[in-house]
Amino acid sequence: MNRRNFLKNITISSTATLLSTSGCSKCDVKAKIVVVGGGAAGIDAAARLMRTLSNPDITLIDPSQLHYYQPGFTLVASGVYSPDEVYMQQADCIPTGVKWVKDSAIAVNPDKKFVTTANNGKFNYDFLILTPGLVLNWDLVEGIDEKSIGQGDAFCLYTHEGSIKTRQGILKFIEKGGRGVFADTYTKHKCGGAPKKICLLTEHLARQQGVREKMKFDFFTASKQLYNVPYFTPRLLEIYNERNVSVNLNTHVKAVDTSAKKVTLAITKRSTKTLADGSKKEVKEISTRVEDYDFLHFLPPMGAPKFVIDSGLSIKSGKNVAEGWIAVDKDTLIHKEYKNIITFGDASALPTSKTSAAIRKQAPIAVENLLAIMEGKEPTAKYNGYAACPIITDYGHVLMCEFDYEKREQRSFPLSLLDMSKESRLAWLLKVYALKPMYFYGMLNGLV
Structure with a gap:
């Protein structure tokens, strides 16, 4: 068997x-x-x-x-x-x-x-x-919708058809090289690990194919940190650093120009303002910048x-x-x-x-x-x-992130027998x- x-x-x-x-x-x-x-x-x-x-x-x-x-x-x-x-x-x-x-x-x-x-x-x-x-609110990203996914090498795997197109796009990206931009979104969204997974899997495939040197990988998250469960965050950051994938915080996709292969990124700058009564309030300032890409994977806002x-x-x-x-x-x-x-x-x-x-x-x-x-x-x-997010770090390993409301790690058998702060082969076998x-x-x- x-x-x-x-x-x-x-x-x-x-x-x-x-x-x-x-x-x-x-x-x-x-x-x-x-x-x-x-x-x-x-x-x-x-x-x-x-x-x-x-x-x-x-x-x-x-x-x-x-x-x-x-x-x-x-x-x-x-x-x-x-x-x-x-x-x-x-x-x-x-x-x-x-x-x-x-x-x-x-x-x-x-x-x-x-x-x-x-x-x-x-x-x-x-x-x-x-x-x-x-629902995926495609209308909140300018210049692209669900039907046009794949045009201009811009992809989203959050639908069945989108996952198929993303596969085709990844293979083209591996063949031609260039800059890959991977981004999540600013709303609550399902499977928050998916943008991280597809970034790391694509990078690993590039290394397997011997073409990594002709490719650049940039990951953008709308969050203040790469991951908000302290037990797992250090290793995840190490992986991104080891793989030379840049991590950019407080940033999400605002618009996509598929004909020019340009993405407009919205960057949120947070500061604290002291009010007249002495209380403090977080203030957000949003700026934008336009960047080129050869492969783009993004999420639309959700609700x-x-x-x-x-x-x-x-x-x-x-x-x-x-x-x-x-x-x-x-x-x-x-x-x-x-x-x-x-x-x-x-x-x-x-x-x-x-x-x-x-x-x-x-x-x-x-x-x-x-x-x-x-x-x-x-x-x-x-x-x-309780929630779990099996973050696939490469073809063969998964960082199985389990946690509760308080962002404390949870441990489930049989992975509880291992060091769960690290990726493992067993977690990959369970996932796949x-x-x-x-x-x-x-x-x-x-x-x-």
Whole structure:
């Protein structure tokens, strides 16, 4: 048996063990539950509820024909996965017994308790699981949109098609050489490690092909630091320095001129101003500069879907208010105002990373608290902010970053046996061979 099949079988057998040993008491409460969103969060929650409720009445609203394993997009762009390895038919992912409405939610009325869809009218609910995912706001980057990705050697791997085009662009870049510009964005965004991963993987490929000397690599982050989890940051900075990849802080892409292959960068300068009452306030000054590139990988700003914002369910204050994330209690995953709404995943305002690893830990907490509310009990389960970001540092090694709300490192077996502050081969094997089957056969069945 080869290594790929061995790890896949380990994952599936572990999942089967969980299923056979995780007996839980049934909940007899009858209620109409609507799930908005058929991504990892919505399907995981629906699967758990189908297994727990004696008389489930669950409707899931999602328009997708295919279900993508989005953590695999970086591996498509880097040539590790083929494009057809990262999706399944959505119909095969929806839990048996769940009523699937293949449509888009366009409004939520939390006071009258119904969801409006684009083509199938209204759906009343007693309880709502609001997990619609986020949207890529292409219109906030001048000169380029989703359809024009790839033109002028400007790429973004955050869609399936985009990951395929990025792969083609990387191969061209390796062949011709020049300057590679890699950037994240200023909003909260999903898989914050992906821009770092594709930068390091492309640089490693250049070294493997013996063409590194004719290439320049520059990484730009809108953040104040390369990474905000202290346990992992020193090694990540060392890797960038060792590989001669420049790190530029407080900078994001404002515009792209694909015909001229020029990128406009917005640079934020932060300073502290003392007010009349003696308090201090951070002041931001933004300047721009235009730079040439031969290969560009960037992220558009991201936010909650418009219907969420229009429904009045978003946060009302804070530095990310313009992004529209759903207001949620960070411990219980219950909406701040409407206690019959559960929300988690990418569209929520949870102050942690937007990753599938985070969702894997959020889903059981969300479902446990929903069941408590349905039974008239106090919700007591608490989410500690766990998230994980497997930062691929080269073809063969991953720095597995696990952390909580307080940015303290977390340790999961078997990686806890190693020095987790360093990249490892074992983490690479888990990332490439184990996490995808665990996602499709574990998470989407509400088992891990």
